[in-house]
Amino acid sequence: MSLFLALAQRGLPPPFGLAKSKSVLVIENDLFGGTCPNRGCDPKKMLYSAVEVQDRVARMQGSGLKSVPTIDWPQLMTFKRGYTSQIPGGTQRGLENGGIDTYHGDAAFIDDHQIQVGDQVVSADALIIATGRKPRLMDIPGKEFLKTSNDFLDLDDLPKQITFIGAGPVAMELANIANKAGADVRVIHHNDRPLKQYPEKFVELLVKQMTDEGIHFDFNDEVEAITQLQRRYQVTTHTGEFETDYVVAAVGRDANISKLRLENGGVKATPKGITVDNHLKTTNDNIYAIGDVVAKSAPKLTPVASFEGRYVAQLLSGQTTSPIHYPVIPEILFGATEIGVVGVSEQQATSEPDRYAISSLDLTHWYTYNRIKENAARVLVIREKQTKRIVGFSMVSSISEHLLNVFNLILNLNLTNDQLQQMIFAYPSISSDLQYLV
Ligand SMILES: Cc1cc2nc3c(=O)[nH]c(=O)nc-3n(C[C@H](O)[C@H](O)[C@H](O)COP(=O)(O)OP(=O)(O)OC[C@H]3O[C@@H](n4cnc5c(N)ncnc54)[C@H](O)[C@@H]3O)c2cc1C
Numbered sequence: 186m187s188l189f190l191a192l193a194q195r196g197l198p199p200p201f202g203l204a205k206s207k208s209v210l211v212i213e214n215d216l217f218g219g220t221c222p223n224r225g226c227d228p229k230k231m232l233y234s235a236v237e238v239q240d241r242v243a244r245m246q247g248s249g250l251k252s253v254p255t256i257d258w259p260q261l262m263t264f265k266r267g268y269t270s271q272i273p274g275g276t277q278r279g280l281e282n283g284g285i286d287t288y289h290g291d292a293a294f295i296d297d298h299q300i301q302v303g304d305q306v307v308s309a310d311a312l313i314i315a316t317g318r319k320p321r322l323m324d325i326p327g328k329e330f331l332k333t334s335n336d337f338l339d340l341d342d343l344p345k346q347i348t349f350i351g352a353g354p355v356a357m358e359l360a361n362i363a364n365k366a367g368a369d370v371r372v373i374h375h376n377d378r379p380l381k382q383y384p385e386k387f388v389e390l391l392v393k394q395m396t397d398e399g400i401h402f403d404f405n406d407e408v409e410a411i412t413q414l415q416r417r418y419q420v421t422t423h424t425g426e427f428e429t430d431y432v433v434a435a436v437g438r439d440a441n442i443s444k445l446r447l448e449n450g451g452v453k454a455t456p457k458g459i460t461v462d463n464h465l466k467t468t469n470d471n472i473y474a475i476g477d478v479v480a481k482s483a484p485k486l487t488p489v490a491s492f493e494g495r496y497v498a499q500l501l502s503g504q505t506t507s508p509i510h511y512p513v514i515p516e517i518l519f520g521a522t523e524i525g526v527v528g529v530s531e532q533q534a535t536s537e538p539d540r541y542a543i544s545s546l547d548l549t550h551w552y553t554y555n556r557i558k559e560n561a562a563r564v565l566v567i568r569e570k571q572t573k574r575i576v577g578f579s580m581v582s583s584i585s586e587h588l589l590n591v592f593n594l595i596l597n598l599n600l601t602n603d604q605l606q607q608m609i610f611a612y613p614s615i616s617s618d619l620q621y622l623v
């Protein structure tokens with residue numbers, strides 16, 4: 186028997202893959218499906234459905250459209266819940282229909298083969314830990330008043346004034362939604378270079394656009410305390426104090442390991458997560474770890490967790506013995522303006538000028554972006570000088586996700602310029618610009 190401790194919906198391939206040859210059990214202590222479809226990527230993008238349309242209509246004012254729609258938050262939340270409410274039950278039924286047993290409860294190791302779930306004990310030959318991460322709460326006076334992305338993504342009514350602490354992906358994406366839905370939004374960040382994984386100039390552009398939309402940024406500031414007033418909160422920072430209706434801590438996420446009693450299973454972890462080798466094996470030979478819970482340099486994203494899940498399923502069913510080899514991994518910050526990166530970064534290319542050449546292009550006036558009255562569309566295309574192959578791509582625009590995935594294919598398949606010039610793309614479309622970019 187193989188046993189999985191909590192697998193997100195996107196991680197389902199491993200239990201399904203293994204269920205053909207082994208008896209499999211999945212334990213989840215909260216919502217089956219995990220973070221992404223219940224409280225992460227998917228509900229966030231359900232809310233973005235309204236933001237994207239509103240933003241596009243706003244840009245077309247005076248070019249054929251009159252008046253910008255306002256967002257009705259309770260209706261939008263009902264729309265989102267129409268999706269999220271189906272996830273836990275649907276995921277659990279899907280597992281059971283696939284011949285996989287499910288348990289609901291906190292999993293904790295008794296030893297390296299046995300797991301306690303509530304008052305039951307289950308045992309397995311191999312175990313896979315996929316318990317993810319949870320929002321980090323700050324240890325400051327008034328921390329009990331802090332809300333998280335989980336709370337924000339399920340708000341019945343939108344507070345008038347919302348403060349986000351941190352300017353990482355979670356805060357920036359949710360701040361954008363709150364602002365477009367009509368809230369007065371403030372973001373407090375403890376340095377002046379948020380979103381380090383994205384090109385600095387693109388982040389500056391994003392911050393400027395969000396500021397122009399009315400979001401107030403406090404950089405190089407630190408929240409010291411939250412005090413409850415009659416109906417509101419007072420936020421005290423290094424530099425002063427202000428009142429707000431709702432404070433979201435978005436300062437990172439911690440590995441879900443505190444309930445697992447890892448020591449009983451001989452599994453070592455650091456504050457960054459569970460330690461694994463290049464086969465995703467923990468410090469115990471029978472136990473593997475995948476996804477966000479792992480201490481690793483690969484980005485903590487849903488498709489990365491799924492990829493790791495498929496790899497461990499292949500390993501356990503004898504289809505591979507090789508170490509895990511990650512493909513090129515794209516990252517994207519969603520929003521009315523999206524920033525995407527894949528492959529060699531601008532930072533890396535700049536630090537190796539003999540090896541890489543960077544082309545920086547402003548596409549704002551290109552037909553594709555002109556047609557939708559885009560505020561700013563820019564790309565960085567990074568080539569290896571010797572081979573002339575494209576090895577990196579970054580983009581800022583309202584529709585970056587399209588070209589990002591196309592460049593992801595180019596990089597992963599190692600396509601040459603000649604091969605791309607031999608193709609015919611549907612025209613005019615976002616991806617037909619490709620032949621002018623490569
Ligand atoms: C607001 C937000 C937006 C995001 N947006 C994106 C995005 O746009 N794109 C993207 O790729 N990624 C995004 N992510 C990241 C993505 O959600 C995670 O990378 C992904 O969910 C990780 O999957 P996982 O299976 O490792 O863990 P999870 O999905 O977190 O699943 C772990 C599960 O384990 C359960 N669990 C924990 N401890 C125990 C225990 N002791 N016993 C039993 N069960 C336990 C948890 O309840 C949870 O359901 C976002 C995250 C957040 C918070």
Ligand SMILES: NC(=O)c1ccc[n+]([C@@H]2O[C@H](COP(=O)([O-])OP(=O)(O)OC[C@H]3O[C@@H](n4cnc5c(N)ncnc54)[C@H](O)[C@@H]3O)[C@@H](O)[C@H]2O)c1
Pocket residue numbers: 323350351352353354355356358373374375376379380406407408435436437438484485486516517518519
């Ligand atoms: N579009 C996406 O792919 C997407 C979207 C959201 C989340 N995610 C995933 O979720 C993970 C977690 O995101 P996150 O934004 O919660 O965490 P994060 O760690 O990526 O960002 C948190 C930010 O808060 C800052 N910070 C820390 N302490 C602070 C403090 N006391 N005051 C002010 N700022 C402080 C940090 O410097 C950091 O920049 C991401 O790394 C990513 O893997 C991905």
